[in-house]
Amino acid sequence: AEVTHGFVGADLAALAREAAMAALRRLINEGRIDFEAEHIPKEVLEELKVTRRDFYEALKMVEPSALREVLLEVPNVHWDDVGGLEEVKEELREAVEWPLKYPEAFLGLGITPPKGILLYGPPGTGKTLLAKAVANESEANFIAIKGPEVLSKWVGESEKNIREIFRKARQAAPTVIFIDEIDAIAPRRGTDVNRVTDRLINQLLTEMDGIQENSGVVIIGATNRPDIIDPALLRPGRFDRLILVPAPDEKARLEILKVHTRRVPLADDVKLEELARKTEGYTGADIEAVVREAAMLAMRRALQEGIIRPGMKADEIRSKVKVTMRDFEEAMKKIGPSVSKETMEYYRRIQEQFKQSR
Numbered sequence: 536a537e538v539t540h541g542f543v544g545a546d547l548a549a550l551a552r553e554a555a556m557a558a559l560r561r562l563i564n565e566g567r568i569d570f571e572a573e574h575i576p577k578e579v580l581e582e583l584k585v586t587r588r589d590f591y592e593a594l595k596m597v598e599p600s601a602l603r604e605v606l607l608e609v610p611n612v613h614w615d616d617v618g619g620l621e622e623v624k625e626e627l628r629e630a631v632e633w634p635l636k637y638p639e640a641f642l643g644l645g646i647t648p649p650k651g652i653l654l655y656g657p658p659g660t661g662k663t664l665l666a667k668a669v670a671n672e673s674e675a676n677f678i679a680i681k682g683p684e685v686l687s688k689w690v691g692e693s694e695k696n697i698r699e700i701f702r703k704a705r706q707a708a709p710t711v712i713f714i715d716e717i718d719a720i721a722p723r724r725g726t727d728v729n730r731v732t733d734r735l736i737n738q739l740l741t742e743m744d745g746i747q748e749n750s751g752v753v754i755i756g757a758t759n760r761p762d763i764i765d766p767a768l769l770r771p772g773r774f775d776r777l778i779l780v781p782a783p784d785e786k787a788r789l790e791i792l793k794v795h796t797r798r799v800p801l802a803d804d805v806k807l808e809e810l811a812r813k814t815e816g817y818t819g820a821d822i823e824a825v826v827r828e829a830a831m832l833a834m835r836r837a838l839q840e841g842i843i844r845p846g847m848k849a850d851e852i853r854s855k856v857k858v859t860m861r862d863f864e865e866a867m868k869k870i871g872p873s874v875s876k877e878t879m880e881y882y883r884r885i886q887e888q889f890k891q892s893r
């Protein structure tokens with residue numbers, strides 16, 4: 536129990552399996568198991584016990600998933616998958632994609648690219664999506680961590696793991712490190728009674744300060760609580776590019792609707808423009824949920840009417856089942872907007888404050 540800090544249930548199951556395998560391997564290596572024989576003799580079976588040593592062998596193979604999650608990936612998200620947010624995309628292209636793709640150009644022109652970028656705005660507006668898209672379009676590796684998980688899953692190991700993440704990132708450069716819900720590990724120092732986050736912020740700052748210019752590592756943080764972030768994190772050379780990711784306006788909502796209905800068979804009466812107009816306050820995530828719900832309604836109807844039958848192929852179903860305007864309207868009754876005018880005003884005010892303090 537002591538040495539399996541940070542292991543979740545599935546990790547422990549894997550550990551037990553690996554330990555049993557280690558025991559089996561040991562007996563095979565010792566020549567105790569004769570493959571020619573029809574049965575394993577009873578005495579050998581009785582000796583087939585998983586020992587402490589087998590568990591330690593297994594520990595070399597099984598990593599806690601908290602750390603496995605920081606494994607590198609190249610996300611499969613493109614700029615096209617992000618609806619609207621044209622200005623934000625442009626800014627990310629210049630602040631992340633160009634420096635990662637053309638580091639020599641920045642050196643040659645004497646421009647210092649930002650090390651850290653903070654995306655802030657209401658939940659579900661596409662911050663994670665943007666980070667993945669910019670990593671992919673920059674042909675960079677992507678490491679994603681979530682602030683709250685750093686605190687809960689990595690108990691006692693958080694600082695070590697942060698160091699490890701930055702080491703992996705440097706090794707695999709160009710790399711984008713994405714820290715979602717960064718406010719969880721970086722609230723104003725002195726506000727946490729047990730000082731855990733104070734130590735984490737210090738570790739994060741040390742790592743960020745240690746990144747060499749043009750070393751191909753960029754950190755993108757995301758938060759919906761920019762007001763509680765420790766100001767030390769926002770100083771020059773750290774998260775010094777602050778970008779608001781707002782709830783989409785009508786034009787952006789139309790783009791998002793187009794993205795999410797790409798593979799949905801729409802009835803002729805569906806007017807995406809009208810849906811865009813009617814979805815004020817809906818975020819990208821809300822719109823995605825509405826489209827899914829509308830398609831589910833169409834599916835329910837088709838199943839009830841016996842239009843979908845077992846064994847039918849996807850193409851045939853697409854030609855026979857259509858999602859109608861009525862389905863969208865019903866879906867919108869169930870899934871409402873998640874961002875109010877007041878909320879957007881709150882973020883605009885913070886945007887103003889950030890601009891003034893720069």
Ligand code: ADP
Pocket residue numbers: 616617618619620657658659660661662663664665757791794818819820821823
């Ligand atoms: P955030 O990180 O801001 O909370 P996410 O990027 O995780 O939001 O968005 C959740 C999901 O909502 C995305 O995976 C995507 O399907 C959808 N979504 C959000 N914003 C957009 C957008 N601008 N264009 C297309 N889809 C979006």
